[in-house]
Amino acid sequence: MGPLTETGLDARIALTRGTLRVDVTLAAARGEVVGILGPNGGGKTSAVLALAGALPLEQGHVVVSGATWERAGRARRLPEQRSVGLMLADPLLFPHLRAVDNVAYGPRSRGMAARTARARARLELERVGLGDLAHARPGELSSGQAARVALARALAVDPELLLLDEPLSALDPETRARTRTDLARRLHDYAGVTVLVTHDPLDALTLADRLVFVEAGAVTQVGTPGQVLREPRTPYVATVVGLNLYAAQADSHELLALDGGCPLVVGTSPLGPVWAAISPHAVVLHRGPPEGSARNAWPMRVTEVTLRGQSARVSLTGPLELIAEVTLASVAALGIQVGSDLWASVKATEVGTYPR
Known part of the structure; x- marks a missing residue:
């Protein structure tokens, strides 16, 4: 479901x-997914706990669907x-209860009456593709299936606000990819507001409608995934989206300091x-020093x-800090290893440049 006009x-x-x-x-509007990203200790989880009511505010407010919480x-x-509704990295399923x-x-x-609650539970399990595992116990589920049960449990109470705190971080890469797809499909049909806390750029870029970066307790950038990819505003944001980013002064249109x-x-x-x-x-x-047309070259x-996978990210230090992404063939041909002296060119x- 796309963003609605009603404030969520x-x-x-x-x-x-x-x-x-x-x-x-x-x-956020109802129907939106807001992704919160930031370094460890920056305030992301504190924000989620405050929304859930586990931490009282010293200043500010929480209003959800027009109601002051x-x-x-x-x-x-x-x-x-x-x-x-709350979903964590650990599904925290009751081991003695069936899904x-x-x-x-x-x-x-x-x-809710027991019969009605079980009917609602079956419906939520169907929505996350687990209708045929309704009677399985947690020990009989894969990690991805357990995560989807946890999502179904969070949504079964018809929450106005769904809080997902690193919901996929405990999964292996293959399971994570499949579960991410299932999660995206289910969130598309959820009419409330979702707040997703994650360290994973792919989770944020594929699941969220808007990204909020929190560093040292403050918001440093807000935007759609496309806006953030085009113009990161802090080195941390640039790292998340995979770019080298530098603050500079342009006294001419072709040369920066x-x-x-x-x-x-x-x-x-x-x-x-x-x-x-x-x-x-x-x-x-x-x-060695490059002979091509590149106008920027540095010893590193x-x-x-x-x-x-089939590439390598190479961190370099020299006149500036730089990350290169090269093929494994280049790693072998250049003998790249920690401590190697190379030249880098751009x-x-x-x-790309844009105003600060």
Whole structure:
């Protein structure tokens, strides 16, 4: 279901946890999926716990579908009074209950008759493709199936707000891909607001309608996946979307001075403070100084090599920090390993720039 006009979530979450001051604003229409991303300890889980009512606000508010769940210093609904569905990395299924009874537990705990709750549970299991496993116990389910049971349980109470905190992080890559597809299909038909917390860029980019990046307790960028991919605004965001990003000053349209002093030749740039973005695929590695047409070339040292299928991400340090993505054949041909001294080059036309 696409975004609807009715406001689903309007929240400002301001609180302190330990030494971290969290001040995060979230807004979404009904039917939208909001992805929250950020480094560990940045405030993502604190925001989710506050939405669920597990952490009280020091300032701010939580309004869901027009109803005030909390306003700091005034009204506050307890967690059990909030219409919330929660799914975590650990499905936390009751091992002694069959799948249908795990899913029916939520409706039963809210006063629904046993027969009605089990009928609703069967419907939710059908919606996540597990109708034929309704009578299986958790020990008889795969990890992906258990995750889908947990999703069905979260949705069986008809929540206004669905909170997914790293829901796929415990799955192996193949199971994760299949479960991600199932999750996307189910969320498409969910009419409430979904808040998804994840470290995985693919989860965020494929499941969320809008991304909110939270770093050191504050929102650093908000946008659709397409907007974020085109113009990341912090080095962390650039890392998530797989780009090298540098703060720079453009005093001419073709030459930048990166913060730190390194010059960078570009095809064209707006003047003033800008971001410069370079795709790792645009970085070419050489044994010695390159002889081609690239106008940017630097002596570098390899600090890390990470294999990704048939390619490798090579972290480099030198006049600037840089990540290159090359084929395994290039790794072998250049003898790339940690400590190797290489040259890196980037064509001016491969550098994207936009105002800071």
